[in-house]
Amino acid sequence: MLKFKSFILEGGNQKVGEVAAAPFKVTSDNRQERQSHIKTALSAIHTSFHKETGHHLFGGNQAALKSGSIFAGSTKHLMGKEVSDAEFAKHKPSVGDVDIQVPHEHNDALSKHLAVGKKFGHYTVAGVKKSKNDTTAIMKHKNGEHHQFDFEGVKYDGNEPSKGEQFTHSSHWTDTKAGIKGAHHKMLINAAGGEKHKFSMSGGIKSRTDEKDAGNKDPVHVSKTLFGDKANHADIHSFHGVTQLIKKHIPAEQHQAIYDKFKDGTSKQKKMEHGAALSHLRQHLNVKDAVNEANGSEEHHTSVIPMVGFSPISHMGHSHDLGAALSKLPGKKHVGMSAKADLFSPEERGSIMKRQWAEHGDVEHHIVKSGGEMAAKAFHSLPKTGKKHLHILVGADRAEMAHGLKKSLEAGKIKEMGEHKFDSITVHHPEDLDRKHGMSGTKMRTAAALGDHKAFSKHLGPMFDKKESLNIMNKVKSGLDSGQIKVKR
DSSP states (O other), X not given: OOOEEEOOOSSOOEEETTEEOOOEEOOTTTHHHHHXXXXXXXXXXXXXXXXXXXXXXXXXXXXXXXXXXXXXXXXXXXXXXXXXXXXXXXXXXXEOOEXXXXXXXXXXXXXXXXXXXXXXXXEEEEEEEEOSSXXXXXXXXXXXXXXXXXXXEEOEETTEEOHHHHHHTOOOHHHHHTTOOHHHHHHHHHHHTTXXXXXXXXXXXXXXXXXXXXXXXXXXXXXXXXXXXXXXXXXXXXXXXXXXXXXXXXXXXXXXXXXXXHHHHHTTOTTSXXXXXXXXXXXXXXXXXXXXXXXXXXXXXXXXXXXXXXXXXXXXXXXXXXXXXXXXXXXXEEEEEESOOOSXXXXXXXXXXXXXXGGGOOEEEEEESSHHHHHHHHXXXXXXXXXXXXXXXXXXXXXXXXXXXXXXXXXXXXXXXXXXXXXXXXXXXXXXXXXXXXXXXXXXXXXXXXXXXXXXXXXXXXXXXXXXHHHHHHHHHHHHHXXXXXXXX
């Protein structure tokens, strides 16, 4: 029998022998094929399981598979139709595993049924690991990739997982786009319960003091218990919504305690990025990271793109790759723009970028001569007390530069920093490396040189009307014609 060893990997943490489960790489072009192959495999598993045991794994006539209610977390968005292929690939280009809910009474039989070597659609079972209430299968796709399928035993109500089970295993797309996980949503509900109620995926909402309280997972019941009958109970389904419920229905003087409790919970989850969730609460609940301001134990984060050339201006590819990734990082956001300008003034370049990146939140731009100068500006924008953490975002092709900047900052070699140092520095890269949007500075300048307004307008973005985009394109074209800038840098 194959033995498993657990690893913390990006999406999918199981390993069989020397073969590890790899994340599902999702693009706008392959998402529908991913969906089809996953559904085909699960349908085959259901049919095979029914023939062998007489039981329906996904409800009669595969009802839960057809409705999609078996899918949990981000898998529900991967497999659904509510989010377009392009939008899903933009915000979730990598999915760690497939999370599937099955009747808990069938978990033991399922783990035995998924024998190594069995084929289901495009997949073959490579290994199986069973825990008390879960079965994890490493499935080898016909293309050679190994993917992780997690089957969790839950309570079914008729042919589908109960509403409570679907709720406690949910992840809202609004949160996902903002870099906030389903686990954060459940942790916030727990924190909102204060001293009276607690919440967990296994028990739902229950009293903190009454041991006889069996708990309740129904989302409306959870919302009524915490926020009263008059609350908008639809908001209970997302982190963003719960934040608003707290803001509207729990006295403001209790918000800091809720934040502190939530943050204490995140400190126990070392393998997750919590910055976006904490930042959202600070912005909307008027709370702060201040355990003890006097002794400087505050935690302050700031995120920067050290320096970009934007020759001659930014384009929507930058917004897609860098702006979207920056929005997921914690703290105040800064972008360093090269002081070397051509055609456009610093104010014009900053204004164009700000409009293109507006959907990603508030971003400050700075005209700087070096990445070190940008880091220093970010440092001095933070409060004087407390620990200061820097997050550097660059494309993968500039990783060497970013790590060089990190090393110089840590060594105290950035003159603009003086004697100051960050307490920690982390380098990040955008998740989407496929560049499926097809935009680049070269293509933008080429479009201007050819007078191709349609292509240029696509690069510039829909927030500029025709007159504006034509004026900007003609200005770029004049620079190309005069030799002030070149098509290929």
